Amino acid sequence: xxxxxxxxxxxxxxxxxTRALNGISLDFYPGEFIVVIGPSGAGKxxxxxxxxxxxxxxxxxxxxxxxxxEKLTGRxxxxxxxxIGMIFQHYNLVGRTNVIKNVLHGQLxxxxxxxxxxxxxxxxxxxxxxELLKKVGLQDQIYKRANELSGGQMQRxxxxxxxxQRPKLxxxxxxxxxxxxLSANIVMQQLHTISRExxxxxxxxxxxxxxxxxYATRIIGIKQGAVVFDGVPSQLTEAMIREIYEGxxxxxxxxxxxxxxxxxxxxxxxSHAMPMAAGQNDE
Amino acid sequence: xxxxxxxxxxxxxxREIKRPLFIMLSIFALLSFSVYYLEISFIEMMMGLPNxxxxxxxxxxxxxxxxxxxxxxxxxxxxxxxVISTYISTIxxxxxxxxxxxxxxxxxxxxxxxxxxxxxxxxxxFIIWGALLVYIFGIGGIVGVFALILVTVGFLSKSYAExxxxxxxxxxxxxxxxxxxxxxxxxxxxxxEFIPAWINWTLFAFEINVRASVxxxxxxxxxxxxxxxTNINLFKYGEAITIIAxxxxxxxxxxxxxxxxxxxxx
Numbered sequence: 001x002x003x004x005x006x007x008x009x010x011x012x013x014x015x016x017x018t019r020a021l022n023g024i025s026l027d028f029y030p031g032e033f034i035v036v037i038g039p040s041g042a043g044k045x046x047x048x049x050x051x052x053x054x055x056x057x058x059x060x061x062x063x064x065x066x067x068x069x070e071k072l073t074g075r076x077x078x079x080x081x082x083x084i085g086m087i088f089q090h091y092n093l094v095g096r097t098n099v100i101k102n103v104l105h106g107q108l109x110x111x112x113x114x115x116x117x118x119x120x121x122x123x124x125x126x127x128x129x130x131e132l133l134k135k136v137g138l139q140d141q142i143y144k145r146a147n148e149l150s151g152g153q154m155q156r157x158x159x160x161x162x163x164x165q166r167p168k169l170x171x172x173x174x175x176x177x178x179x180x181x182l183s184a185n186i187v188m189q190q191l192h193t194i195s196r197e198x199x200x201x202x203x204x205x206x207x208x209x210x211x212x213x214x215y216a217t218r219i220i221g222i223k224q225g226a227v228v229f230d231g232v233p234s235q236l237t238e239a240m241i242r243e244i245y246e247g248x249x250x251x252x253x254x255x256x257x258x259x260x261x262x263x264x265x266x267x268x269x270x271s272h273a274m275p276m277a278a279g280q281n282d283e
Numbered sequence: 284x285x286x287x288x289x290x291x292x293x294x295x296x297x298r299e300i301k302r303p304l305f306i307m308l309s310i311f312a313l314l315s316f317s318v319y320y321l322e323i324s325f326i327e328m329m330m331g332l333p334n335x336x337x338x339x340x341x342x343x344x345x346x347x348x349x350x351x352x353x354x355x356x357x358x359x360x361x362x363x364x365x366v367i368s369t370y371i372s373t374i375x376x377x378x379x380x381x382x383x384x385x386x387x388x389x390x391x392x393x394x395x396x397x398x399x400x401x402x403x404x405x406x407x408x409f410i411i412w413g414a415l416l417v418y419i420f421g422i423g424g425i426v427g428v429f430a431l432i433l434v435t436v437g438f439l440s441k442s443y444a445e446x447x448x449x450x451x452x453x454x455x456x457x458x459x460x461x462x463x464x465x466x467x468x469x470x471x472x473x474x475x476e477f478i479p480a481w482i483n484w485t486l487f488a489f490e491i492n493v494r495a496s497v498x499x500x501x502x503x504x505x506x507x508x509x510x511x512x513t514n515i516n517l518f519k520y521g522e523a524i525t526i527i528a529x530x531x532x533x534x535x536x537x538x539x540x541x542x543x544x545x546x547x548x549x
Contacts, residue, residue: 052460082462092457096475105471109462117470158457165461 003027003063004201005051005169010060012046012225020046021057022225028169033195033202035216037209039248043225044205048173051203052084053077065168082109085162085200087191089174091154095147099138099157102146103129106164125164132160136190152183159191163198170195172204176211184208188215209241346528347521354510354529361506362533364424364499365492368431373485375436380443386455387447387473397440405437409495413502427496427504434495435488446480447473482548486541493537497530507533 005028012021020043028034036044049055051062053069062069069080085106093102107125108116115121133139136156141149146157155175162170175191176184192215195202206212212219213233221229221236221244229240318325381387382397412430420426450473458468500508507530514523 054456054460078462078464080462081460084460086457086460088453088457090453092453094454094458094472094475096478097471101471105458105463106461108458108467108471109464113464113466113470116467161457161461 001029004030004065005203006061006063007051008061008063010047010050010062011058012043012050012055013058020225021050023060024222024225024227026220026227026230028201028203030168030201031199031217033192033215033217034204034220035212035218036203036205036220036222037207037212037244038222039245040207042222044222045173046225047222048171048203048205051169051171052081052086054086078109082165083168085165085167085170087155087158087162087170087172087175089177091151091158093146093154093157093161096145098143098145099133099149100126100129100142102157103133103160103164106161109165129160129164132163132194133157135194136160150183151179152187155179155183155187156190159187159194163194163200168201170200170202172202174205174207177207184211209236212236342518342520343524345521346525347519348525350522351525351529354507354526357500357507357510358529358533360424361496361500361508362493364427364431364496364504364506365489368428368435368496369485369489369492371428372432372435372439372488373481375432376439376443377481379436379440380447381469381473383440383444384447386450386452387469398444401437401440403437404433405441407434409434410498410502413499413504417503422503422505424505427499427506430499430504431492431495435492438491439484439488442484443477443481446484447477449480450476479548483545486545490534490537490541494534497533 007024007026007028010021010024011019013019022043024047036047038044046055050057051064051069053062053072057070060070064080065083067080069077072080094105101119104121104125107121111121130139130142133142136159138149138153138156138160141153146154149157158175172191176187179187188211191202191204194200204216213236216233219229219231219233219236220227221240223244223246228244229236317323379397379401383394383401385394388394409430412433413426416426416429420429454476455468455472458472463471496504496506497508497511500506500510501512503509503512507526511523511526511530514520514526
């Protein structure tokens, strides 16, 4: 199988000699749910932002769907970015715009300016936006301003916006780091379920190791800008975790504070816990 | 009881007392020098006060409200200048504000050049613009509107730019990440977030412009200010005081209106 995203020797130097990424080479295959873990300052965020060029890498190659992204500019870059959805730690919604418009922002790149200004989104886009919002249990908040929502609800809008891009790849930079444990649980579950449903390849930055183990098909450990672990969750031993977080043990959020998160689920339990938390309110 | 503890003083300020003392002395020295240099006599000022009050009450009272209805066109003129100049300024200032803000303009040179231009507009007082423009266009309304636009553009561009800067880059990052074009980011990300600040600054500018447009009349730029000037020059103090009262009412009403708009929309 050809990789969907292939990264070769990625280096990012901030300023003169702050090396955030120290030559990362990774291949990502279609359908993978990859969780990147590592202490803060390890370069996780820089890494994920280099993929869609929100951060310009200093060296290296990024091949996404057969296209070299590292040299692209202008319209071509925007077109490729449209194929990559992104979810942010701080949701990054436009607060004074209502929920459905925020979701429809996912389709802006496919719309000429005048149409987007007049709100002439395609019917099927609007329909999908509504369906997605229903799926994450926000059908009653469609016309609310985004800044009237709770954090968990905002992040679910963020997920809908990213999915509406109909991307091939979904990036999530610490999607649950600013949420309370209960909302975090809902958001993570919905992110996982939707991406499985749409058979998306996902790269998620997390600092909660338990979530990583629960959802990932593959875990990547980053430490000081380099990959120190790359394998399936079962290979991630306590010793390995300790090595990744060496010197920053306080950040090893091994146990989530949430009482709702079972450590390990059997397949049966998992399918039970899986149905979307539709309608579930996290307030 | 421990005697040592009682004798030991605990200062509640870490800083030395000398510094504030020095600052106070310098300010006082500055004041003394100004008074000395300008040969201003406070005694003379005090002595003059009764005269001033007498003059004011004798000449300006009773107010002469006979021609009240004749002031109406001038009042409308004055408000009209403020409306037109604020309207045109807000459009120009919005474009310049976008060029000044780091959030919306990545070209450093263009940023600096625009900022410099706007700063010149802003730092020349409107009364000087008015006096200059009267020489170019002659006495009349266009001078008032023009002078107000120049200063308001200067003021609003900077304020708009600061408000656009305050919109967190995070929000725009999401639109950048999903492939939206520059103009789409501007219209769907920047502008919705900018609207409350835009309403606030623009109403504020309108208030300032109403006052300024009265004052501009005094240098011959049209409006109700002209009437004040003419009547005083003709020693018709009773009429002048009525017009001044009208001006005060206009300004108060303007503030009332802008405040209620603010409450409703922001």
